[in-house]
Amino acid sequence: MIRWSKGLAAGTAGLVLIVLLGIVAPWIWGDDATRLTGAAREGASAAQWLGTDALGRDVLARTLVATRLTLLMTAAATAVAGVLGVLLGTAVWVAGRRVREAGLRLIDVMVSYPAVILALVVAAILGAGRVAAVIGIGIAWTPAFARLTANLAASVAGRDFVATARLLGVPPHKLLTRHLLPNIAEPLLVLLSVAFAGTLTALSGLSFIGLGVQPPSYDWGALLNTGLEALYTNPAEALGPAVAITLTGVLAGFIGDGLAAGLDPRGAAAVRAARRRTKTAKPTPPPADALLVVDDLRVSLPDGTDLVAGVSFHVRPGEIVGVVGESGSGKSLTAMAVAQLLPDGLDVQAATLRLDDLDLLADAEPRRLATEIGVVYQDPSASFNPALRLGGQLTEVLRRHRGVGKAEARKRATDALDSVRVTRPAARLRQHPHELSGGMRQRAMIASALLTGPRLLVADEPTTALDVTVQAEVLALLREINERDGTAMLFISHDIGVIGTLCHRVLVMYGGRIVEELTAADLSAGRARHPYTRALLAATPRLDAADGEPLATIPGRPPAPDARPAGCPFAGRCTEELPDCATTPPPVAVFGADHRAACHALTTAASRGGDR
């Protein structure tokens, strides 16, 4: 479906007006355009708005009359390009694999030659004139259509619905009109408007240099040429055709841009406000030995929707704290808020957000942020810069923030790679990221995060993008680093099994809140209390499960951030839901020093003298 943006509407309306003008102009102003007044090269006046040319003819009338020939030639050249291009592209696509590859390569090369040069060849063969110009420019634009057609055919023909339709016995002509054309029509329309603007410019250019329309016929390009000669006596003579060519080109461009923007999902990006950081009230005292303190952290969209809705926790030195939850629970945003790496446009508020004595709510010193917090990202293949060698990327923080020399920094990077068991560490520094396997890349990422000896390592789903065996190796590596160096870690994962084996303490997040906080020992011993945590555990595949026992799933999906219930976010999916759950925020039930859960059902049970 075409989205009618302002530009698209303006371009279409303007071009329609110009086409109408092209139709009627020769009838209305045809006589004025050819009448010899004897007043040659007069300047602009009330009678002749753009003055007269060398033979005393009205320039404005000539410009208006030339619209028809210019548009006809442009349309003809665009049609030549479109028809030849679609035929060529289809032929290349229908041909065998070898012909296709050679053909596509040839089309690629042809696209890269300037249209004017091809037009010169055709003009040389056919002689200067309007036919040669139309054919030349038409042929010059053919490869662009051929390439688009071949690419579109390749992408559409490979899609499931085409295969399905073919299997269902839909006849070929219906397949074409019902399934293929609607899918390739819009990109073709975009190219048509781009080509229209391009052929208009090129054709007018050929006429301008004298190789297109020959006298006594004239189009805008030819008029511009005579206008250039008269530039000293009557500058307005050149302005008419100059404006006409540019305006028509711009309008066609509007149409192309408008259509393309409608096709491009990136064009619909929301407008965001700037990011701000503020303190909320009522800080609660954290444990005295806490390294990272997060109190009442909120991350919200500019419209006020909370993505993270008041999260409080702490990490002690040498402790691995895991955060687990489904996607959309706010766990990664929490981690990125701690690392000060949230995307633009999100609001961060908290009562406290600090790493030891480093206040993360104030504009913390870049050097301390870079060296005291190490970050391991989810996707190692996307998180290294593909264009830079590993050496530069790994040593950057040391050299920039610690003032370490190049040789020393490379030595330390080599040692760090060696310590996370990256093979041939010295040679790796000279390699680009794509030359490493996924597991090696994540090891290198961990080495990079540890190079400055950070006090906290934030690991945001560091094993999600890896194979299962590589996953186990990376987890073992993280545990080893924690035991060897005592590095504290905030470990984010959607996999409660992984969290349970690696971490000391676990935070279970749901709908932007922490619903349960417990030790890994309690978790593995089956002492989780919150219905959501228990549902997560039940949904984890187990090797010791009885044969034929179906894997439990949590019915429904997490609510969108702006549709969360006022009470417990899990209300609506919970099996133990009480009448208050959806409306009243759940109270926190405490089951021990490191174990609490926010749940109506648990506190009701406790107040009834339940199992605590």
Next chain:
Amino acid sequence: MIGETAVGPKAPAARGRGLHPWAGFLLRRLAGLAVALAALVVVTFLMMQLIPGDPARALAGDTATGAQVEQLRHELGLDRPLTEQFTSYATGLLHGDLGQSFQTREPVAQVIGSRLPFTAELALLAIVLVLLLAVPLGMAVAIATRGGRRGRLDAAFTFVTGLVGATPEYVLGTLLVLVFAITLGVLPAAGAASVTALILPVAAIALPATCVLARIVRRETAGVLEQDYMRTARGRRLPPLRLYARHALPNLLTGTLTMGGLTLAGLLGGTVIVESVFNWPGLGSRVVQAILNRDYPVIQGTVLVLGVLATLLNMLVDLLLGLLDPRTLNGRNAP
């Protein structure tokens, strides 16, 4: 041990049969260049064969006798078999012999030798100017408007680049002459007599392409800024210049050159036409004259040289891509 597979199957060392990735890349590019040049030679040769009617008759003029036409045909070698004509054309090229102008009897090689430097000067200056202007401009606007900020700047940039980018080089050239040469009288309107004479033609060729490329750069930059590796770089808390110049620039140039390479090659076409605006003594104005006079050897030679220039320009873009993004060394251009 999965972790020990140091070099994956896709790594270049394994693909290039032991060749250094650059060696394989250059070999492929040179082979491509050779094919393209051979194709240009064939096309320019066939161009002459496709001319309808009889070139000798057309050249000799209406008053010539049959014997004179025959004589001319023989001089031009048009009476010999096609393969023989091609062989003599190709061997002539190898010796730098492109034939003689019908019109002035001047060797075509000499015509090109005297004209090419002027065209190359315009085109190269324009390319350098486009790259120097478009990349910083597009990046600056992308950075300033990221996340939907500064809506007015965004709108102004889109409008101005849309307008200037859609203005043909020769129209812009005419307007520049009107303003700077005629109205203000500060710059020469035509000719190549002084260094200042370069300013208007180069501006006319470079400005529209700058706008087109700046829009591409802006789009590519916006895409690159959203990438994970830019978050990694932000995590290193680098100063802005280093963050954008070192971490964003190489990546956005890859996409920019892949898409904008056409714009750069198109500058050559713009140059050919703009030469007519400024009476610039380059190949473009000469080929127009030759086409109007049916001076076939000059057309043939000029088109061949323009084609070679376009080929070299495309190759230059490929080489830049290889330098900027080593992944493109392994095969096709697109990453």
